[in-house]
Amino acid sequence: MSLARQHGPAPVDRVEAAGRIDAVYRVRCAPAAIEARALAIAAEQSVEMPIGAIQDDWIRDEIVARVEDIEAEPEAKAAEAVGAAGAAQQAWRVTLSLDARTVGTEPGQLMNMLFGNSSLQPDVELIDARLPAALLDTLPGPAFGVDGLRALVGAPRRALTCTALKPQGLPPERLAALAGSFARAGIDFIKDDHGIADQAYAPFAQRVAQVQRAVTRANAETGGRSVYAPSLSGGARSLAQQLRIARDEGVRCVLACPLLIGVATFAELVRERGDLAILAHPALAGAARIAPALLLGRLVRLFGADATIFPNFGGRFSYGVDTCRAIADAARGPLGRHRATMPVPAGGMSVARVEEMLDEFGADVMLLIGGNLLEAGAAMPARAREFVERVQRASAR
Amino acid sequence: MSLARQHGPAPVDRVEAAGRIDAVYRVRCAPAAIEARALAIAAEQSVEMPIGAIQDDWIRDEIVARVEDIEAEPEAKAAEAVGAAGAAQQAWRVTLSLDARTVGTEPGQLMNMLFGNSSLQPDVELIDARLPAALLDTLPGPAFGVDGLRALVGAPRRALTCTALKPQGLPPERLAALAGSFARAGIDFIKDDHGIADQAYAPFAQRVAQVQRAVTRANAETGGRSVYAPSLSGGARSLAQQLRIARDEGVRCVLACPLLIGVATFAELVRERGDLAILAHPALAGAARIAPALLLGRLVRLFGADATIFPNFGGRFSYGVDTCRAIADAARGPLGRHRATMPVPAGGMSVARVEEMLDEFGADVMLLIGGNLLEAGAAMPARAREFVERVQRASAR
CATH class of the missing domain: 3.20.20.110 (Ribulose bisphosphate carboxylase, large subunit, C-terminal domain)
Structure with a gap:
């Protein structure tokens, strides 16, 4: 992250970056629509508002989820998808990254950021999540x-x-x-x-x-x-x-x-x-x-x-x-x-x-x-x- | 409920009957298998064990969920089912009744009895639940x-x-x-x-x-x-x-x-x-x-x-x-x-x-x-x- 990007409104620039969470979704969608759909899920899972209406560079650059990757899924894999709806459409693997500061360290908020609203959309499944080291370390994990x-x-x-x-x-x-x-x-x-x-x-x-x-x-x-x-x-x-x-x-x-x-x-x-x-x-x-x-x-x-x-x-x-x-x-x-x-x-x-x-x-x-x-x-x-x-x-x- | 049925091991017969909860599921299944599947869901959502291994009449008669009704769903209705898996198979509407004493008055346990384990089975959706008057009355409901x-x-x-x-x-x-x-x-x-x-x-x-x-x-x-x-x-x-x-x-x-x-x-x-x-x-x-x-x-x-x-x-x-x-x-x-x-x-x-x-x-x-x-x-x-x-x-x- 560049220094310029870190510069946001007070007290935002006092909150240190905590890395990014990669969330991977399986999305069923026609090929022509997948890019727009990925951007829509990125908005849904972060700011939940039209990106164009965001006035702050820092929020648009860091807090809005980024579409990191879109990959077509082999059909065999997609067919075994649990609970997948609309089997007629192609399956894609969409990787978004989320700013870990949107989570803090609270498990409920982690679930919310990973799948809160998208759980209500039938074309989306959450299939993986990779957490940055600092967040990984903060979560409790097993004591025994x-x-x-x-x-x-x-x-x-x-x-x-x-x-x-x-x-x-x-x-x-x-x-x-x-x-x-x-x-x-x-x-x-x-x-x-x-x-x-x-x-x-x-x-x-x-x-x-x-x-x-x-x-x-x-x-x-x-x-x-x-x-x-x-x-x-x-x-x-x-x-x-x-x-x-x-x-x-x-x-x-x-x-x-x-x-x-x-x-x-x-x-x-x-x-x-x-x-x-x-x-x-x-x-x-x-x-x-x-x-x-x-x-x-x-x-x-x-x-x-x-x-x-x-x-x-x-x-x-x-x-x-x-x-x-x-x-x-x-x-x-x-x-x-x-x-x-x-x-x-x-x-x-x-x-x-x-x-x-x-x-x-x-x-x-x-x-x-x-x-x-x-x-x-x-x-x-x-x-x-x-x-x-x-x-x-x-x-x- | 007959008096004979109420007679169970102490302290069971001191716990007054609280009515039955009707839980309605949409189940995708071949026609030849639906009766057995309904019984299996009844066991899953109540005692979670082979019914034949239950030695107590009272538990078998009251606590095990009862299959009250099995009805074929019109295909049009089934097609709009949210998240339905295995669309090739027929859809059925299965009504089970659960003893309200298995819930007590706790919302988490109500969700558990309605859909705890079955939520993990892809052929089942929970589509309705009707609660007996006493349970309905005990739940908090809106204050405003x-x-x-x-x-x-x-x-x-x-x-x-x-x-x-x-x-x-x-x-x-x-x-x-x-x-x-x-x-x-x-x-x-x-x-x-x-x-x-x-x-x-x-x-x-x-x-x-x-x-x-x-x-x-x-x-x-x-x-x-x-x-x-x-x-x-x-x-x-x-x-x-x-x-x-x-x-x-x-x-x-x-x-x-x-x-x-x-x-x-x-x-x-x-x-x-x-x-x-x-x-x-x-x-x-x-x-x-x-x-x-x-x-x-x-x-x-x-x-x-x-x-x-x-x-x-x-x-x-x-x-x-x-x-x-x-x-x-x-x-x-x-x-x-x-x-x-x-x-x-x-x-x-x-x-x-x-x-x-x-x-x-x-x-x-x-x-x-x-x-x-x-x-x-x-x-x-x-x-x-x-x-x-x-x-x-x-x-x-």
């Missing part, structure tokens, strides 16, 4: 991450195991009994189903107290280190209260849905969680319009999730193997100063697929299997034990 | 609503006017000067652009103080009652701080994005806003997969927005006139005990379209015009004044 979660359960190398307490509707004592069975089988992380909130039939305070005690008792019996992760829900006031209850009960890890509680609230939760690890659940991710690797991999990691749950290929959801690999890569690959976030493939997984999943993701993974354990009925403790043993064996290969 | 906003600006009958302060990048004194011009032109609501957060070049505290003073001064000069609505952003801690600053400066109305800050956090903001009215902005609405009338009309109203901004037809966004009419109807139609929420069509609107918009929406509307005023350049005050006068004239027809 892969290594911290391993340390929590005393498993330095092998893949980790996870299951879910369900169905909702069970009273606290039944959920606690179930958690006890899972812990005695040696499963590492036992999380609440994300549908379990603070319902009258299993109020948070009673449920968390009873489940945590059951897990602690089972650990004492077996010498194991299973961890219970209750699901937090509600606004900040409710989250703070639940966090306090969880901590008082000796809980070491919690589950939260960044897109349900809001990414800004999620980031505040991250700051206030003390020594609790945080698993992110993808509910309401609206991922149909934001590339899953970006949202559930990179962004959720930057916002501070220690583990990120995502719908794995071959289950109840539609993500392909490439999408899942991209999520895991985004969660674990180099990213500024940040720890790796543990990828947690899930969503209709079964014990029979343990080896296949470890072949795909390696051992820096936490496998989450829920319904497949429960449908064993009376044989559930045996199947849970089989889950644990197959992971141990497959990790040692 | 249409009548309260009218009272705030002293305009009991005519359509209201609104504009936005932009572009971001302007320092507080420039935003204040702009707000003063708008207020002197007589515009009712002057909101921050939703991209204006707490950036270093226009920090919230300085900006809000200067803009509010400029509007107050202009009102004193003209005898008008223009209202400034600053944009709130961040997590709950930041929202609470901004709310306090706004109140201290004499602000009477604020803007917030429910999908960016999280619907649960939005609902807490609603409870804590004291005597400030709240405008909802649709950023990041992911509306591609939730019907706009449901999300931006009914749900945002139930969560407590006094006015809901939506992208109007014929502007920069793609919503058709039917979609916009449905949003306005959902915002203003009968809905339990709740006040009407003011519909705010926006997104590339112009002064030339004032009469057309009033013909479409009637006078219980707030027109939001931003860029079209600013692009008049030096003639902006005259165009803002024209906006105000055309609304007055057209409302009196």
